[in-house]
Amino acid sequence: MSAPEQALAQVLDRVLVTRKEVGERFPLFADPDTGRWTTTGRGSWTGGFWAGLLWLRSRWTGAEDDRVAASAVTRRLAPWASADTVTRGLILWYGTALAAGDADAAALRERAAGACLAAVDPRLGIVPWGAALGGDREQARADGVPGTVQLLAAAGPGGRAAAAAHLHRHLDLCVGGHGGASGALLRPAWRHTGAGWEPCADPPPGWSRGRAWLLLAVADALGRPGEADWRPDGLAGALRRLLTDDGGPLVPPADDALPDGPRDTSAAAITAVALLKLARVPGQEAEGHGERAAAILDRLVADHLSGTGGERPVGMLLDGCYDAERGTAVRHELVWGDFFLALGLAGRCGLVDLDEV
Numbered sequence: 001m002s003a004p005e006q007a008l009a010q011v012l013d014r015v016l017v018t019r020k021e022v023g024e025r026f027p028l029f030a031d032p033d034t035g036r037w038t039t040t041g042r043g044s045w046t047g048g049f050w051a052g053l054l055w056l057r058s059r060w061t062g063a064e065d066d067r068v069a070a071s072a073v074t075r076r077l078a079p080w081a082s083a084d085t086v087t088r089g090l091i092l093w094y095g096t097a098l099a100a101g102d103a104d105a106a107a108l109r110e111r112a113a114g115a116c117l118a119a120v121d122p123r124l125g126i127v128p129w130g131a132a133l134g135g136d137r138e139q140a141r142a143d144g145v146p147g148t149v150q151l152l153a154a155a156g157p158g159g160r161a162a163a164a165a166h167l168h169r170h171l172d173l174c175v176g177g178h179g180g181a182s183g184a185l186l187r188p189a190w191r192h193t194g195a196g197w198e199p200c201a202d203p204p205p206g207w208s209r210g211r212a213w214l215l216l217a218v219a220d221a222l223g224r225p226g227e228a229d230w231r232p233d234g235l236a237g238a239l240r241r242l243l244t245d246d247g248g249p250l251v252p253p254a255d256d257a258l259p260d261g262p263r264d265t266s267a268a269a270i271t272a273v274a275l276l277k278l279a280r281v282p283g284q285e286a287e288g289h290g291e292r293a294a295a296i297l298d299r300l301v302a303d304h305l306s307g308t309g310g311e312r313p314v315g316m317l318l319d320g321c322y323d324a325e326r327g328t329a330v331r332h333e334l335v336w337g338d339f340f341l342a343l344g345l346a347g348r349c350g351l352v353d354l355d356e357v
Contacts, residue, residue, distance in 0.1 A: 014315030048095030089148025206256030
């Protein structure tokens with residue numbers, strides 16, 4: 001078994017331990033010393049990543065018990081299809097995309113695609129943030145792009161146009177000529193006022209996952225050139241700005257303004273998957289993207305994945321940061337960090353075709 005396969009096995013064995021611990025609830029983040037999970041009843045915006053991990057385990061083992069468990073958790077995501085939140089993209093795309101052959105998951109994904117299209121606000125040109133998770137409803141946020149774009153693109157001709165509009169409006173705001181032109185400063189969240197768009201203070205400009213989510217969305221668009229009415233120049237320009245720190249730390253600080261503060265392995269794992277996707281796009285930089293992705297994954301496994309011989313459970317991706325500003329879970333195992341690490345390793349091992357998800 002290769003090193004990536006051994007690491008993937010550890011992460012997916014951890015999924016079984018987590019499944020037994022959380023029961024009918026959804027894991028959110030786990031204590032870095034004990035491995036005990038803080039859970040939610042409905043999954044919040046992270047529930048799809050738990051379902052996605054269960055589908056990855058099912059694919060890895062081929063066991064009927066694992067398939068049944070993944071299918072059951074996916075069905076419990078169904079209420080989010082009608083919730084007023086753009087994060088239904090994170091929940092219902094990543095919770096269903098790996099569920100090959102599962103009729104309930106396919107039906108839920110189709111329902112979610114229609115709901116996303118129905119939620120487009122033509123005045124804003126996007127599916128807005130929504131009210132289900134709090135905050136200003138009429139926001140455009142970096143974490144409202146991945147998954148939502150794929151769901152919109154699956155909703156027919158009108159959906160393909162809406163997918164492109166949603167992505168490019170976010171790119172224009174977050175990495176366009178509003179402080180992001182140099183690549184040094186992103187604005188991951190904007191709210192709409194009567195006079196137009198203005199940047200939000202939270203999440204801050206240096207938020208590591210803001211950059212990672214946007215890079216993932218651009219990689220998905222470049223990997224699906226005929227899926228929607230993308231603006232090639234807009235994608236290329238955004239990619240250049242998002243990759244300006246490509247020579248920086250493999251595991252970034254959770255907030256660029258706090259270089260000595262907590263790191264965020266979950267942002268690194270998201271970035272690794274985005275780079276693996278970019279490595280599949282024809283072009284001169286493909287080899288470099290693949291090498292950078294492999295370096296990130298190797299660093300996560302070597303320095304941040306719990307192994308045997310200690311008191312912690314094996315297979316925890318540690319040093320994820322849920323919220324640096326509020327001091328919430330700043331060095332913890334995060335369910336979406338586990339998912340993207342497992343997805344990246346599964347892509348390297350050939351278990352998953354990354355075009356699927």
